[in-house]
Amino acid sequence: xxxxxxxxxxxxxxxxxxxxxxxxxxxxxxxxxxxxxxxxxxxxxxxxxxxxxxxxxxxxxxxxxxxxxxxxxxxxxxxxxxxxxxxxxxxxxxxxxxxxxxxxxxxxxxxxxxxxxxxxxxxxxxxxxxxxxxxxxxxxxxxxxxxxxxxxxxxxxxxxxxxxxxxxxxxxxxxxxxxxxxxxxxxxxxxxxxxxxxxxxxxxx
Amino acid sequence: xxxxxxxxxxxxxxxxxxxxxxxxxxxxxxxxxxxxxxxxxxxxxxxxxxxxxxxxxxxxxxxxxxxxxxxxxxxxxxxxxxxxxxxxxxxxxxxxxxxxxxxxxxxxxxxxxxxxxxxxxxxxxxxxxxxxxxxxxxxxxxxxxxxxxxxxxxxxxxxxxxxxxxxxxxxxxxxxxxxxxxxxxxxxxxxxxxxxxxxxxxxxxxxxxxxxxxxxxxxxxxxxxxxxxxxxxxxxxxxxxxxxxxxxxxxxxxxxxxxxxxx
Numbered sequence: 001x002x003x004x005x006x007x008x009x010x011x012x013x014x015x016x017x018x019x020x021x022x023x024x025x026x027x028x029x030x031x032x033x034x035x036x037x038x039x040x041x042x043x044x045x046x047x048x049x050x051x052x053x054x055x056x057x058x059x060x061x062x063x064x065x066x067x068x069x070x071x072x073x074x075x076x077x078x079x080x081x082x083x084x085x086x087x088x089x090x091x092x093x094x095x096x097x098x099x100x101x102x103x104x105x106x107x108x109x110x111x112x113x114x115x116x117x118x119x120x121x122x123x124x125x126x127x128x129x130x131x132x133x134x135x136x137x138x139x140x141x142x143x144x145x146x147x148x149x150x151x152x153x154x155x156x157x158x159x160x161x162x163x164x165x166x167x168x169x170x171x172x173x174x175x176x177x178x179x180x181x182x183x184x185x186x187x188x189x190x191x192x193x194x195x196x197x198x199x200x201x202x203x204x205x
Numbered sequence: 206x207x208x209x210x211x212x213x214x215x216x217x218x219x220x221x222x223x224x225x226x227x228x229x230x231x232x233x234x235x236x237x238x239x240x241x242x243x244x245x246x247x248x249x250x251x252x253x254x255x256x257x258x259x260x261x262x263x264x265x266x267x268x269x270x271x272x273x274x275x276x277x278x279x280x281x282x283x284x285x286x287x288x289x290x291x292x293x294x295x296x297x298x299x300x301x302x303x304x305x306x307x308x309x310x311x312x313x314x315x316x317x318x319x320x321x322x323x324x325x326x327x328x329x330x331x332x333x334x335x336x337x338x339x340x341x342x343x344x345x346x347x348x349x350x351x352x353x354x355x356x357x358x359x360x361x362x363x364x365x366x367x368x369x370x371x372x373x374x375x376x377x378x379x380x381x382x383x384x385x386x387x388x389x390x391x392x393x394x395x396x397x398x399x400x401x402x403x404x405x406x407x408x409x410x411x412x413x414x415x416x417x418x419x420x421x422x423x424x425x426x427x428x429x430x431x432x433x434x435x436x437x438x439x440x441x442x443x444x445x446x447x448x449x450x451x452x453x454x455x456x457x458x459x460x461x462x463x464x465x466x467x468x
Contacts, residue, residue, distance in 0.1 A: 046372060047459050047461065048368060048371065048372070048461055048462075049461060050457075050461070066376075066460070067371075067459040067460035067461065068371075068374045068375060068376045068460055069374070071371065071372055071373070071374045072373075072374035075372075075373075075374075076372050078365075078368070078369060078372060080365065081369065082365055082366045082368075082369030082370070084366055084369075084370065084383065129373070130373070133373060133374060
């Protein structure tokens with residue numbers, strides 16, 4: 001279980017085919033203009049829409065698992081977090097193990113009603129909720145979009161620590177180039193042709 | 206005692222009320238005038254037609270003829286369920302889901318009641334079969350239409366929520382569970398409310414008719430209780446079936462929400 005996250009000829013709605021490997025324990029940054037289809041690509045990885053191509057995690061092929069199993073292994077953080085229960089803690093599998101203080105939230109936040117949360121609090125809690133599922137790989141769509149500088153750094157180090165501790169590959173989508181350079185070993189860009197380029201402009205295979 | 210016969214003039218008096226309503230709605234710009242007139246005309250024509258059909262049917266009770274009429278009624282009800290939904294399932298599913306649910310609930314319960322409860326000879330005597338089926342269909346139709354409408358419109362509106370749950374590794378059943386429950390509840394509530402106020406606020410239509418036609422009130426009451434029971438169970442079973450099939454159809458084999466399957 002676990003290992004590199006391998007995208008093989010992934011194609012969805014005019015994007016791709018894209019082949020990409022995110023090595024285990026490292027973070028790969030993905031940037032590109034708005035509306036170019038970065039989120040669609042991420043959705044394809046976690047099999048949320050019909051598409052072409054194959055994905056595997058280490059030696060485990062996606063087809064070998066049911067979709068819910070796969071989405072627990074490859075956890076995706078959507079750009080907007082959704083909350084369906086009234087109370088925050090009901091969204092966690094192991095609320096007693098959650099550490100809200102790591103992201104500058106009070107311990108009591110788990111017993112709060114969801115309605116009381118600000119958008120920044122929701123975003124930070126959604127990161128905690130994703131990690132609470134203990135995924136083997138992370139797919140992050142703008143995880144710090146609504147956050148200030150201090151909490152952004154807190155979220156970054158929480159995710160990178162998690163990736164290191166679990167040798168999990170991380171695919172991180174962001175508009176902030178500075179942030180991507182800070183957190184990831186390699187940054188690729190999705191261009192208007194629906195192809196991936198490295199930062200020096202070279203088109204990835 | 207027999208029912209006082211209505212003359213065409215009597216009906217014209219009532220029709221005048223509808224026309225006044227239509228005129229008022231026209232003056233108030235409610236945009237309903239046309240709909241009121243069309244609906245009133247449809248009622249008149251459809252009921253006159255059904256009256257003639259029933260007269261023929263009562264004279265020659267034949268199982269095949271009855272079956273044909275029953276089939277026609279179910280098809281029309283299925284069509285009605287489909288056309289009442291703003292976002293319905295694409296392709297044959299839109300029509301088939303609601304219709305199949307009505308066949309299973311209304312048809313089977315009506316047959317069951319005719320053969321085991323009322324026990325007339327022959328069991329398909331049209332004087333009993335057609336009104337019973339008509340009442341069952343009318344009510345299950347409303348229930349199923351409400352349930353399906355609620356299911357598809359809520360899934361459309363809350364698609365981000367459903368996908369958020371799927372992304373966290375929930376199965377499609379878990380992701381749609383709350384919406385499915387809510388849809389079934391909303392389908393059953395009108396019938397449950399009708400049962401709760403029957404006799405206190407409203408005198409149900411069938412009982413009123415029987416009493417007007419001279420039946421002893423206690424007989425009419427017993428029939429009404431029977432009808433209430435089978436209508437509520439038929440609506441419940443039908444809504445559970447239609448909403449469950451519809452909910453399944455919103456997802457594919459990889460637990461993906463497929464809103465592209467809605468119109």
